[in-house]
């Protein structure tokens with residue numbers, strides 16, 4: 001069975017996007033793992049199905065590269081919105097359904113895609129760490145030597161710690177740079193550092209807001225590129241009107257045979 005796909009990257013966080021509005025594609029965990037594999041398959045941090053949804057322009061189903069369906073993906077949502085525009089599903093503004101509810105998106109003057117994220121109504125803060133959910137669960141930790149952090153080792157320790165081992169959590173390390181918040185992220189379900197993590201960037205930006213309850217625009221520099229998070233701070237626990245703004249770039253399109261020898265050979269490595 002051949003499937004067509006588009007490969008996208010959003011600030012270096014990369015995804016395989018497939019139009020499944022006819023609902024004919026059913027993939028097993030191992031097949032998604034293979035498609036995301038950077039040696040035997042196409043290679044990506046995640047896999048996204050575009051679906052139809054009553055009352056919305058489309059719907060989003062997100063899978064991490066471990067092949068398992070997961071929670072909201074901010075960069076993936078932005079790439080899917082661009083893909084849907086390319087398919088002619090919207091022009092000025094779109095609304096789509098994801099696992100954490102409805103989202104809106106629009107294209108900014110500079111070509112970026114702005115994605116409306118769900119409100120945040122609780123942040124657990126301790127000394128240099130905060131835990132919050134921006135559509136996916138995130139732990140955010142301050143550091144003053146971000147470029148020296150062993151993100152994979154330190155991220156794994158926290159992600160598999162007793163508190164987080166069962167559900168998992170994404171682990172973000174942040175440092176205040178000259179003109180932007182600097183961030184690196186260990187992503188649950190990729191189980192490695194990714195070049196950007198949209199829901200993580202959103203979480204970190206909320207924490208970078210000042211004491212005042214007002215609107216903020218926080219520039220964020222991830223290893224894979226620049227983004228900006230815009231939001232209204234109500235108080236230290238409540239944030240609303242949150243928009244994740246950044247690039248969503250098509251890289252190539254192709255088709256792949258789900259019964260290929262490469263898949264059989266990949267299975268031998270599991």
Ligand SMILES: N[C@H](CCC[C@H](N)C(=O)O)C(=O)O
Pocket residue numbers: 013045046064070071072073074075076136137170187188189190196197198199200
């Ligand atoms: N790995 C995340 C989902 C993707 C998040 C990230 N790619 C983003 O852009 O938000 C999780 O399982 O919670």
